[in-house]
Amino acid sequence: MPKLVSRRKIIPQSAIRIPQSKQLAVSCAKLAHKKKAQDVVILNMAKTPLQIADYFLIASGTNKKQNLAIAEEISNKFTPLSVQGIEEGSWIVVDLGSVVVHIMHEQLRKFYDLEFIWQDAPRVRF
Numbered sequence: 001m002p003k004l005v006s007r008r009k010i011i012p013q014s015a016i017r018i019p020q021s022k023q024l025a026v027s028c029a030k031l032a033h034k035k036k037a038q039d040v041v042i043l044n045m046a047k048t049p050l051q052i053a054d055y056f057l058i059a060s061g062t063n064k065k066q067n068l069a070i071a072e073e074i075s076n077k078f079t080p081l082s083v084q085g086i087e088e089g090s091w092i093v094v095d096l097g098s099v100v101v102h103i104m105h106e107q108l109r110k111f112y113d114l115e116f117i118w119q120d121a122p123r124v125r126f
Contacts, residue, residue: 021046021053021055021099022044022054022124024055024078024096024098025054025057025126026124027077027078028057028074028078028096028099028101029042029057029059029126031070031073031077032057032059032070032073032101032103035069035070035073037059037060037066037103038059038061038062038106039058039059039109040057040059041057041115042055042056042057042058042123043055043056043057043058043114043115043121043123043124044121044122044123044124045118045121047121048118048120048121050118052100053095053098054098054099055098055099055100055124056099056100056101056102056114056121057099057101057102058102058104058109058114058115059101059102059103059104060103060104060105060106061103061104061106062105062106063105064089064105065089067089067090067092067103067105068086068089068092070092070103071083071086071094071101071103074094074096074101075094078096080094080096081095081096081097083095089105090105090108091104091105091108091112092104102114
């Protein structure tokens, strides 16, 4: 649905979402890094066939406790739509709408290799 910006110019909502989503992804990456997450990567998913999020953030933790701490840090700063995987703690997904955060144990991350699956998605530097 278009959003009216001025009386003469209409900007599609998708054009407005991207910069805000990028800022959210970068903020989450910094929070994950603050909790000692390893190999933090942001993928720009906006132009991929998968239309569930503008950005994926992928980060590794060394154990369940660290993964939970990373997820909690992000969830305390931004209100997630949902959080899954808390019970097991080996792969936690924090859904922030336009940004989906994957916090994975190192071995699971290597096994599922999301970066390879979405290798066409540009990486965002932060």
